[in-house]
Amino acid sequence: MIFRSITSAIAFTRVHRLGGQVLYVAAAAALFAALQMHSDLAAHALGAALFGSLAGIYLAMAQRGGRMRELELCEQSAPLYARGVARAIALVPSIGVVIALAAYWIVTGIASGPRDVAAAPVFLSMACACAVSIVALCATVRTGLWQAVYILLAAIVAAIIVMLEYPQLPAAFLFCGIAGFIGLRQYGEALARWDPAA
Amino acid sequence: MRDATFRRGGEVLVRAQNVELEEGNRLAHACANNRTAAIVAMMAAGLVRASGGAVYVGAFDPRIQPVHVKRLAGYVPHDALPHEFPSFEQYIEYRAALWGLPQAESVVRARHILAGLEGIHESFAYPLAGALIAQPRLLVLDRPQAVYGPQIVDVTKSSAIFSTHGSENEAARFANACAAPV
Numbered sequence: 001m002i003f004r005s006i007t008s009a010i011a012f013t014r015v016h017r018l019g020g021q022v023l024y025v026a027a028a029a030a031l032f033a034a035l036q037m038h039s040d041l042a043a044h045a046l047g048a049a050l051f052g053s054l055a056g057i058y059l060a061m062a063q064r065g066g067r068m069r070e071l072e073l074c075e076q077s078a079p080l081y082a083r084g085v086a087r088a089i090a091l092v093p094s095i096g097v098v099i100a101l102a103a104y105w106i107v108t109g110i111a112s113g114p115r116d117v118a119a120a121p122v123f124l125s126m127a128c129a130c131a132v133s134i135v136a137l138c139a140t141v142r143t144g145l146w147q148a149v150y151i152l153l154a155a156i157v158a159a160i161i162v163m164l165e166y167p168q169l170p171a172a173f174l175f176c177g178i179a180g181f182i183g184l185r186q187y188g189e190a191l192a193r194w195d196p197a198a
Numbered sequence: 199m200r201d202a203t204f205r206r207g208g209e210v211l212v213r214a215q216n217v218e219l220e221e222g223n224r225l226a227h228a229c230a231n232n233r234t235a236a237i238v239a240m241m242a243a244g245l246v247r248a249s250g251g252a253v254y255v256g257a258f259d260p261r262i263q264p265v266h267v268k269r270l271a272g273y274v275p276h277d278a279l280p281h282e283f284p285s286f287e288q289y290i291e292y293r294a295a296l297w298g299l300p301q302a303e304s305v306v307r308a309r310h311i312l313a314g315l316e317g318i319h320e321s322f323a324y325p326l327a328g329a330l331i332a333q334p335r336l337l338v339l340d341r342p343q344a345v346y347g348p349q350i351v352d353v354t355k356s357s358a359i360f361s362t363h364g365s366e367n368e369a370a371r372f373a374n375a376c377a378a379p380v
Contacts, residue, residue: 002291002301009295017282067282073275074328076245078296079268195246197204197211197237 010075010088015095017067018059022096025055026103033107044108045121046162049128052101053158056133057151059093064140072196082192086137089191090184093133101126120169127176128161135183141194201251204237212237214251217360221335224351224359224376228369232341235362236276239340242360243273255336272334272357274325276341286312286324293328304331314353318346326350336360344368347375 003009015022029051036047064072075085101122109117132154139150157179164172204212212234219225229235240246241253244260244267253259258266283289287305294304308327315323322342329337330353337354339361350359359376363369 003295006295006298009292013283013292069277070275070282073245073273074293074296077243077268077271077273077329078293079265079298080296081265195240197206197240197246 006080006084007088007091010071010085011091011095013071014063014068014089014092017071018062018092018096021059021062022099025059025096026100029055029100029104030107033104034111036108037111039112039116041116041118041121044112044116045125045165048101048104048108048121048125049162049165050158051104052097052125052129053132053155055100056093056097056129057136057154059096060133060136060154061140061151063089063092063137076196083188086184086188086191090134090137090187093137094130097129097133098126101129121165124161124165124169124172124176127173127180128158131161131176131180131183132158134180134187137187138183138190141187141190199238199241199248199251199253202238202241202248202253203250204241204246205249212241215241217242219336219358219360222356222358224361224373226361226363226369226373226376228363228366232276232364235341235364239273239275239338239360239362242336242362243271243338244268245273269332270334271336271338272329272332273338274322274329274340274342286320286327289324290328290331294331297332299332307331311353315346315349318349322346326353330354330357333357338362341368342372344371344375347372351376 003012032047032051036044039047105117105122135157136151136154139147142150161172161175164175199215199217201214201216203210203214213230215238217225217227227238229238237246241248242255244255244264247261255267256270258270260267283292290305290308291301294301308331311327311330312323315326334357337357337359339350339359341363342350342361361372363372
């Protein structure tokens with residue numbers, strides 16, 4: 001395996017280590033889609049956005065400590081700028097939720113029929129889950145009350161996107177982009193100040 | 199390090215540390231306990247910023263230029279578990295990518311270093327080989343075992359070696375093993 005960039009090295013290694021959890025989340029997404037087989041497109045869109053957001057928060061929280069501890073120490077001891085590391089780490093839960101939501105929509109397409117699948121809800125659910133997981137990443141470099149606040153903030157972002165989805169689809173996409181961008185900036189800043197002695 | 203301290207939430211985790219290490223020299227530094235030893239090692243490698251006092255690695259202050267410090271220092275943690283990588287080669291390729299080194303060359307260099315670390319447990323040998331592929335001018339070791347001392351000195355060549363230990367006894371044993379002052 002030859003890594004072409006720092007981003008690919010960090011993202012691939014973390015995704016590889018998280019492989020089992022991504023598969024479990026994808027399987028759960030598929031099961032959730034199967035349970036929703038009698039629902040309409042609106043219910044699928046809501047279910048996908050909310051399940052994807054939950055999965056995003058879970059996969060984001062798995063980026064710190066535990067089996068990631070050794071990778072954290074490697075990344076922290078390498079001569080890298082925090083914003084680059086933040087971008088690479090942000091890719092990991094995003095890849096995870098895209099895989100999970102792909103499983104969700106494939107099962108929806110098979111179980112409920114193609115009329116319950118449309119491009120806009122598919123892409124919006126993925127954009128929503130990615131934005132939420134990036135905001136949730138900010139919680140991984142904080143502890144105690146602030147960690148809880150960032151998880152709550154991620155949940156609020158998901159709720160706002162779901163509320164915007166039907167009346168204002170472009171606004172929902174725009175909000176995903178803004179939340180993801182601000183979340184990534186915040187995460188990069190926090191990662192630069194974070195110390196692994198925690 | 200001059201009066202370097204580390205605090206977390208009002209609690210002083212590392213009391214004032216005064217350490218000076220010249221280029222190419224070795225120093226085994228005794229700390230009050232294992233936690234302090236781990237934090238002092240991270241402070242020396244630029245991973246953790248001192249709460250008080252001053253730390254300079256070369257001419258760089260880790261609080262202002264952490265990236266420059268990390269280019270100079272190689273850090274080997276006490277509790278790394280690199281065997282979770284599918285192979286030693288993949289671990290080295292990963293590290294080489296992070297340090298911006300040519301990956302194939304780094305694997306060859308790492309295999310050569312690893313050959314010199316025969317008999318050392320892979321949980322220490324792999325991160326040490328990984329740290330040395332970047333040819334750091336300062337090698338920071340968090341609580342290394344004294345029995346590994348002579349081999350560490352052999353493979354490190356001209357780099358300065360700074361090791362932290364959880365007690366005076368451990369520091370003295372490591373210092374004796376690799377002819378370093380305490």
